[in-house]
Amino acid sequence: MPLSDSSGQPHAFEPVRLRLLQPFESMLRQPMQAKKGLPKKQTWTGNSMSEAIRRLWTSLGVTRSLEDWDAHPLKEGLPHQDFHLRVLETMESLLDNLEMAFREMPLPIHEWLPIMESGMSHLSVGVVPPALDQVMVGAVDRSRQSSLKTVILLGLNESVFPARPSSQGLWDETEREALEQEGILLETDPRIQLALERFLGYIACTRPRKQLCLSHARASLSGQALHPSVLIDHLRRLFPWLEVSTFDSRILADQAFHERELMVTRDFWKWRKDHPNVMPSHADSRLGESHKWLAGLTRSSESFSEKIHPDLAAMLFGDSVSHPQIQTSVSRMESFAECPFRFFLHAGLRLKERQTFELDARRMGIFQHHLLESFHLTLQEEGKQWHDLTAGQGAELLSHLAEQMIHDFDDGLLEDKATNQLMAKAMTQGLRIFIEVLMGWMKHYPYEPRAVELSFGQKDSLLPPWRLPIRQDAAFVFQGVIDRLDFLERENGPTLAVIIDYKSSLKKLDPTLSWNGLQLQLPVYLNVLRQPEVASKLDQTSIRPTGAFFVPLKSAQENCDTRDEALDAHRVDQSHQSAYQHHGCFDMEALQTLDTRPGSLKGTQIDYHLKKDGTPRKSSWQAMTREDFEAFMNRSVELLKRFGDRLLQGDIPVEPYRHGQMTPCQYCDYSSVCRIDTRTHSWRTLQPPQTPSEKEASSSDQA
Secondary structure: OOOEOOOOOEOOOHHHHHHHHHHHHHHHOOOOOOOOOOOOOOEEOHHHHHHHHHHHHHHHOHHHHHHHHHHHHHHOOOOOOOHHHHHHHHHHHHHHHHHHHOOOOOEEHHHHHHHHHHHHHOOOOOOOOOOOOOOOOOOOOOOOOOOEEEEEEOOOEOEOOOEOOOOOOOOOHHHHHHHHHOOOOOOOOHHHHHHHHHHHHHHHHHOEEEEEEEOOOOEOOOOOEOOEOHHHHHHHHHOOOOOOOOOOOOOOHHHOOOHHHHHHOHHHHHHHHHOOOOOOOOOOHHHHHHHHHHHHHHHHHHHHHOOOOHHHHHHHHOOOOOOOEEEEOHHHHHHHHHOHHHHHHHHHOOOOOOOOOOOOHHHHHHHHHHHHHHHHHHHHHOOOOHHHOOHHHHHHHHHHHHHHHHHHHHHHHHHOOHHHHHHHHHHHHHHHHHHHHHHHHHHHOOOEEEEEEEEEOOOOOOEOOEEEEEEOOEEEEEOEEEEEEEEEOOOOOOEEEEEEEEEOOOOOOOHHHHHOOOOOHHHHHHHHHOOHHHHHHOOOOOEEEEEEEEEEOOOOOOOOOOHHHHHOHHHHHHHHHHHOOEEEEEEHHHHHHHOOOOOOOEOOOEOOEEOOOOOEOOOOOOEEOHHHHHHHHHHHHHHHHHHHHHHHOOOOOOOOEEEOOEOHHHHOOOHHHHOOOOOOOOOEEOOOOOOHHHHHHHHHHHO
16 A cells, blocks of 8 residues: 555655555566465465566566675685675575475465574575685585695595485485486486485695695594595605604693693503602602692582582482382483482483474384383283284284374374385384294293283372382482383292383393493382282292393394395394394292293394303303392392482582493483593493302401
């Protein structure tokens, strides 16, 4: 509507309004004088919308303005930088994508707005600000500087630069070649990626006008050896007179320009650790300043090792100062065994990462657990048991349940995008094979799955919490979920019980880790079943635990030399049985009930290996006598009481362990908090497991 004043004459701002409307009239190719706004009923396809936006840019003179802005630095004698034109190129790329994605899809303009906003929110332009006599850092594929005097290329290592082709595609090279013969070219062709990486290497090496410095590392941060890039070998063939110089970061005391340069030397750190209060005899005055600085840094790092006040510990981990009841779980106590400070951050301060709506390992595990739970509950509703099904029937039932669950799981997360849909199919196929293997084992495994996702200590749980006294005025109150509980009911004697804990990948009991409290899950679940009130809750007179096992839900693919071997039915069956084998601990007296095959010396479903006389081999330590099985459960009680006493004393040092090459710091979410130096840290050494006789001797020595 035209603007007018109170007398009906055109308003003073009417010419401004008309000037503002003119570009949009060119965009829409229709006058807007009589319109109250943009035409709402008119629809645009992707092609027409991109053309309209380009007409808008033309009428506004966008291209000419951006060119003038980029030309201005040249007129002023400043370094040239095509920043604004690169913005235009990025916007043109957005319109090209718009045409491809919505070519013939008509939408009203109010629906185009969020699409354009979403596309523009992900746009970025890589720019390295040009400056004289300064160092510029940038990626090779994003840099557009053509007048560089010196270039320093870092990370010229194998698989780093040139980078290894991405393997995220679904097709292998043979299938790609077949598609190319049909005229179908895939963007993620590994050969194209390799060629592009070589081209980037050419660009990087030909940019400098005076000097080129190439650098490659000998080893990664974890100490793994690294090989030079093929670009290094190629350049040495082109220029055989080039010499390789080795960089050594060690600085001698008489060569340091500043005392803090000495702090980067590993030798000095090691010497300082062994001589905390002694100055080296050859040190000059500069080292005195270094010693003060290092002493302050050491005091700062040692502050992690100090205890917190017991009253504060009782309030952080428990519910009161006088009689703390510590609500906890097995995984939390395992984290205390890994590193007490990690437990403090997780269970005390309750630090955690922000949750993201993506299909991560945790959500995939939840989906698999829910699907197996639905499988069991469906059988219960139909009045059936696992032993009533054949392998094929079990697989078909699971597939049917998976189709229903994929649609409803986590607000449609598994249908959110193609990769999630593929993962859902892969998980379903894996669980189909898992069920088929289990059903095949049922004829030699008389235990019947009686309960799944059996919680204890939680709200509306069937089983009570496991209460473990730490001392007279304090106790642990454990809660958790047992994935599956199998029963073998007998006319005479207690019901035999086996605990099954599903894992996303292969996991085995390690004697050293178990002895030091790093694998508490199975013994704690066994102790839960030993509570007197549990049997009545499960409609049993009494329960005797006979075993507990980790069961992987994901099978590892074996390497085969030929395609025929990979497709051999017998080999595939053996591979699946090996992949889903149960690893854990069990009472040897109950072995005949766990594996009813007569005269068997080696387990298929359960991992064990016996000698000809029927006794376990040394490697099968998990096949325990009744006394050792009881001691295994009691050892966890002893460890937990020890952990609880340390907790209530406020003893939470940064004390991670090392077992071989494994440390908890490799997968810790709190490394940015403790900030220990893994190169110089003194790792906690795990105690070797003791036999009952060795334990008695150790106890007598302590007494």
